[in-house]
Amino acid sequence: MKTVLAQAKRIVVKVGSSLVTNQGEGLDTRAISNWAQQIATLRGRGCEVVLVSSGAIAEGMQRLGWKQRPSAVHELQAAAAVGQMGLVQVYESCFSKHALRSAQVLLTHADLADRERYLNARSTLRTLLTLGVIPIINENDTVVTDEIKFGDNDTLGALVTNLIEADALIILTDQSGLYSADPRKDPNAKLISLAQAGEAYLEGMAGGAGSHIGRGGMITKVLAAKRAARSGAHTAIASGHEPDVLPRLLQGESIGTLLTASALALDARKQWLADHLQVSGKIRIDAGAMGALRNEGKSLLPIGVIEVTGAFQRGEVVAILDESGADIARGLVNYNADEARRIARHTSSEIETILGYIDESELIHRDNLVLL
Numbered sequence: 001m002k003t004v005l006a007q008a009k010r011i012v013v014k015v016g017s018s019l020v021t022n023q024g025e026g027l028d029t030r031a032i033s034n035w036a037q038q039i040a041t042l043r044g045r046g047c048e049v050v051l052v053s054s055g056a057i058a059e060g061m062q063r064l065g066w067k068q069r070p071s072a073v074h075e076l077q078a079a080a081a082v083g084q085m086g087l088v089q090v091y092e093s094c095f096s097k098h099a100l101r102s103a104q105v106l107l108t109h110a111d112l113a114d115r116e117r118y119l120n121a122r123s124t125l126r127t128l129l130t131l132g133v134i135p136i137i138n139e140n141d142t143v144v145t146d147e148i149k150f151g152d153n154d155t156l157g158a159l160v161t162n163l164i165e166a167d168a169l170i171i172l173t174d175q176s177g178l179y180s181a182d183p184r185k186d187p188n189a190k191l192i193s194l195a196q197a198g199e200a201y202l203e204g205m206a207g208g209a210g211s212h213i214g215r216g217g218m219i220t221k222v223l224a225a226k227r228a229a230r231s232g233a234h235t236a237i238a239s240g241h242e243p244d245v246l247p248r249l250l251q252g253e254s255i256g257t258l259l260t261a262s263a264l265a266l267d268a269r270k271q272w273l274a275d276h277l278q279v280s281g282k283i284r285i286d287a288g289a290m291g292a293l294r295n296e297g298k299s300l301l302p303i304g305v306i307e308v309t310g311a312f313q314r315g316e317v318v319a320i321l322d323e324s325g326a327d328i329a330r331g332l333v334n335y336n337a338d339e340a341r342r343i344a345r346h347t348s349s350e351i352e353t354i355l356g357y358i359d360e361s362e363l364i365h366r367d368n369l370v371l372l
Contacts, residue, residue: 155277170246178221242256
């Protein structure tokens with residue numbers, strides 16, 4: 001931890017609702033002031049910091065006088081719109097005490113799934129960092145739908161980490177880190193201080209999607225670390241209740257769990273492909289095609305396709321599944337869904353005979369494909 005985090009110069013910090021609100025009673029100004037002070041300390045050391053912060057809906061409920069969280073989507077979006085005003089106002093006030101400027105950036109997955117908008121967001125964030133501004137990022141809950149939402153700010157934090165090619169993602173939570181088992185149930189549970197992001201056993205420790213811990217959010221943090229590692233970023237999961245946790249982590253102090261990235265990072269374009277949460281369709285391939293992709297770095301040919309699902313157009317991003325249905329890659333497809341179904345299980349030399357024309361001999365070229 002001392003080596004990798006102490007060298008980090010560009011950092012994404014994610015703080016959850018429990019750390020910025022008073023148990024749903026609106027924003028905790030004292031806590032936010034504390035985060036601003038810690039980030040100011042990091043800025044004083046020459047670090048660039050992006051903050052991903054929850055709390056807009058809780059603040060909106062408080063401002064609107066609502067005692068219970070609504071279930072209707074339009075009411076939640078209204079609360080987010082009202083609350084985002086308060087969230088940004090408090091952050092701006094707290095950062096200004098340290099002579100720091102802040103900026104609000106609201107994102108949806110659609111902003112990052114479109115290549116041009118992705119590059120625009122990337123340029124804007126990099127410019128803000130160059131100007132010494134602290135970007136405060138949240139999901140754009142006011143307009144978000146199930147089709148374009150990230151789902152949680154852990155995932156958003158990882159995507160922003162990849163977007164700006166940050167060195168580290170720090171996820172602050174109300175838990176001490178990742179444990180070998182649920183510490184609330186198992187007295188022998190041990191804190192995992194160090195591991196490599198993406199190791200399959202970590203997801204089991206986090207409880208899987210259906211466990212109590214999983215519902216509590218640890219699984220999303222482990223998966224966020226796996227995603228951030230694709231761009232070479234290390235992830236720390238630590239308690240936000242630790243005094244001066246950010247400066248201490250960046251000094252190399254061992255706090256919580258550090259999930260390290262492998263040395264190999266994806267290039268920017270393939271990272272964009274890998275970061276697609278929603279896809280237009282799915283292509284299931286056989287073992288032979290799987291071996292060609294994973295072991296030989298080849299393109300995906302139609303002969304290796306078992307099944308095509310969805311309604312996608314040429315040039316859209318699709319998921320590639322193995323025979324068992326596991327999600328193993330993303331790619332930009334050269335043919336639409338109907339065409340892909342027609343040429344599946346056929347050789348490339350047969351494409352023109354089947355379709356009456358041929359655009360590409362590959363269904364997905366290796367330059368437009370990334371393994372997950």
